[in-house]
Amino acid sequence: MRISLTVNGVKRVVDVKPNERLLDVLRYRLGIKSVRAGCLVGDCGICTVIVDGKLVKSCLVLAAEANGSNIVTVEGLSTNMRPSPVQRAFVESFGYQCGYCTPAFVLTAHWITENMVNASDEEIARVLNSVVCRCTGYKQIVDSVKLALKWRREGGER
Amino acid sequence: MSLILRTTLPDFDYLLPSSLDELLALKAKYGERAAVIAGGTVLLNLIRLGFRYDYVIDIKGVRELSAIEYREGKGLVIGAAVTLRDLENNEVVRDKYRVLWDAVRQIGDFHLRNRATIGGNICNPTLQADTIAPLAVLGASIEISSMRGSRRVAIWELVKEGGGLLLDPDEILTRIYIPEPPKGSRGAYFKVWWIAGIAALAANIDNPRERIVRIAYSFAPSPKLVEGVERIFRQEKPLKVLIGDAINYIKTIVTPPSDARASREYREHLVEFGTAYLLRKLLGVEV
Numbered sequence: 001m002r003i004s005l006t007v008n009g010v011k012r013v014v015d016v017k018p019n020e021r022l023l024d025v026l027r028y029r030l031g032i033k034s035v036r037a038g039c040l041v042g043d044c045g046i047c048t049v050i051v052d053g054k055l056v057k058s059c060l061v062l063a064a065e066a067n068g069s070n071i072v073t074v075e076g077l078s079t080n081m082r083p084s085p086v087q088r089a090f091v092e093s094f095g096y097q098c099g100y101c102t103p104a105f106v107l108t109a110h111w112i113t114e115n116m117v118n119a120s121d122e123e124i125a126r127v128l129n130s131v132v133c134r135c136t137g138y139k140q141i142v143d144s145v146k147l148a149l150k151w152r153r154e155g156g157e158r
Numbered sequence: 159m160s161l162i163l164r165t166t167l168p169d170f171d172y173l174l175p176s177s178l179d180e181l182l183a184l185k186a187k188y189g190e191r192a193a194v195i196a197g198g199t200v201l202l203n204l205i206r207l208g209f210r211y212d213y214v215i216d217i218k219g220v221r222e223l224s225a226i227e228y229r230e231g232k233g234l235v236i237g238a239a240v241t242l243r244d245l246e247n248n249e250v251v252r253d254k255y256r257v258l259w260d261a262v263r264q265i266g267d268f269h270l271r272n273r274a275t276i277g278g279n280i281c282n283p284t285l286q287a288d289t290i291a292p293l294a295v296l297g298a299s300i301e302i303s304s305m306r307g308s309r310r311v312a313i314w315e316l317v318k319e320g321g322g323l324l325l326d327p328d329e330i331l332t333r334i335y336i337p338e339p340p341k342g343s344r345g346a347y348f349k350v351w352w353i354a355g356i357a358a359l360a361a362n363i364d365n366p367r368e369r370i371v372r373i374a375y376s377f378a379p380s381p382k383l384v385e386g387v388e389r390i391f392r393q394e395k396p397l398k399v400l401i402g403d404a405i406n407y408i409k410t411i412v413t414p415p416s417d418a419r420a421s422r423e424y425r426e427h428l429v430e431f432g433t434a435y436l437l438r439k440l441l442g443v444e445v
């Protein structure tokens with residue numbers, strides 16, 4: 001079946017099978033390599049993307065269900081290869097190690113800065129809770145989010 | 159059922175009806191060959207585990223199933239496809255139906271609740287369904303529809319041993335009705351992941367004759383609303399004593415199972431601990 005998606009601002013029309021996950025269509029049919037498979041059962045959150053303004057785990061969404069929707073992945077955050085403030089905050093605070101979960105955390109952080117500028121530590125934790133990092137602790141990741149929020153509140157670019 | 163895990167899902171067709179009539183007609187036509195998909199957070203995992211369907215019918219195209227409607231004095235009507243996030247963000251749910259709100263916020267995680275629906279939670283044929291005990295203490299009923307018409311049943315009557323609902327193959331859960339809660343009622347949910355869920359609601363705490371205390375347990379495989387707790391709390395004794403009496407009574411009725419996730423003894427401990435925790439919290443009793 002043919003579906004149309006707006007991915008990072010660009011309209012894409014793609015033929016998919018009814019049983020294909022959004023994860024696989026983004027990664028393999030559209031070549032968006034920041035979208036990665038983790039557990040495939042909704043536990044780990046590695047495959048997180050933003051669909052119509054909401055953070056979702058793309059392994060548990062059929063591509064067919066996403067027909068007509070607006071999707072943001074990490075590729076959509078940077079402009080002309082320039083990392084966004086949220087991405088820079090992750091670099092600054094070492095909010096990554098192996099990098100596998102990083103797109104999911106960066107997207108989650110991006111959503112937080114867009115929707116919860118004054119988030120408390122507890123609120124930040126409640127949202128970050130959806131994604132698992134197996135390298136290390138979450139301290140630097142939380143620090144990255146807080147730094148991004150701080151920049152955001154103080155008026156954007158560092 | 160084979161337990162081989164796979165990444166690619168087996169073949170099925172995807173259908174997206176745009177009206178309730180069309181949805182019910184499709185379910186009547188395909189019956190057990192078709193599964194409804196709401197949030198998909200259970201269904202896709204079941205298919206991956208070996209459940210097979212020829213058709214997956216998406217109910218999200220039927221607008222009316224995504225509506226939440228509150229009428230003062232009448233109560234709340236929640237469409238089956240309303241997401242847990244929508245419930246969490248709804249002020250009426252937060253302020254008046256606290257026990258449900260508290261349970262919803264403890265389901266899965268933030269991202270999951272953007273997809274997961276209340277209807278899917280109730281229909282979930284696996285063991286976890288954290289909304290059922292709260293809906294029971296709130297006296298909810300559910301509307302079940304098919305081409306043959308619709309029926310409304312108290313949620314408790316529908317829950318069968320092992321979780322899941324007693325739906326016929328052509329039936330779909332369409333709405334959840336929750337009456338106006340008792341005035342000034344408080345509610346809370348106690349949860350131990352995959353092992354226990356306890357929902358409690360209390361009102362008119364200072365007046366023994368009108369005091370309302372309801373409590374429901376959700377242990378796989380059999381959720382239970384304990385009747386008779388209210389009688390205990392209508393007595394003129396100190397609340398602390400009544401809580402003790404209630405726990406002793408509840409222990410004779412709630413007999414949780416042993417399984418791979420927890421032993422019966424541990425669950426019995428949780429019944430005692432969780433009940434005491436919730437009742438003290440709702441009735442304002444210090445330890």
Ligand SMILES: Cc1cc2nc3c(=O)[nH]c(=O)nc-3n(C[C@H](O)[C@H](O)[C@H](O)COP(=O)(O)OP(=O)(O)OC[C@H]3O[C@@H](n4cnc5c(N)ncnc54)[C@H](O)[C@@H]3O)c2cc1C
Pocket residue numbers: 041042043193194195196197198199200201202217238239242264265266267270273274275276277278279280281282283286287288289325329330331332
């Ligand atoms: C990581 C993870 C964590 C989870 N944590 C929890 C938890 O803490 N507590 C909990 O209770 N659950 C939990 N779940 C299970 C699940 O996410 C929830 O129960 C959720 O509410 C199911 O809703 P859904 O819309 O995704 O259901 P779906 O997957 O769409 O449907 C579930 C089942 O019900 C049927 N169905 C759905 N809607 C209807 C309807 N209207 N009429 C008839 N049949 C219908 C489907 O055919 C399917 O068999 C978790 C799941 C995951 C993946």
